[in-house]
Amino acid sequence: MGMILMITIMTLAILVSYMKPLVAQPKPPESQRALPNGFHLESDSLLTEARNFSYPSNHTAMISAFAYIVGTILQQKTKKYSFLLWVLPPMVMFSNLILGLSYVSDLIGGLLIGLAISIATSNILKLQVPFVMNRFKTAHHQ
DSSP, X not given: OHHHHHHHHHHHHHHHHHHXXXXXXXXXXXXXXXXXXXXXXXXXXXXXXXXXXXXXXXXXXXHHHHHHHHHHHHHHHOSSSGGGGXXXXXXXXXXXXXXXXXXXXHHHHHHHHHHHHHHHHHHHTXXXXXXXXXXXXXXXXX
């Protein structure tokens, strides 16, 4: 199950890094404000070409994928608290908006891409199926 989360996160990191320069939406002006000496805003992009663009939000995509995959795993074990993970994406979205790091469209785009990739990866790699050693093999050996 951890492998599915890792594959999803890596896929999202690569996809978002290549999407940002294609869309080329500049970051909000508030994100460019002067910071005290020695302080720098975190760069969440693998590509240097993507660092000055904001669509889609990498943070929102990652936390949405995390909430979906870990929430699905927890829901299989206990239905009691799995819904609490869905508090995280709105919190990250709200904090990015308040800090002026992203536009609303960036956040919605990140949420949708994070959900789409995590749902696709979960279905392809069969997240719902209990783990067994030969789970990823296509044919059984005789």
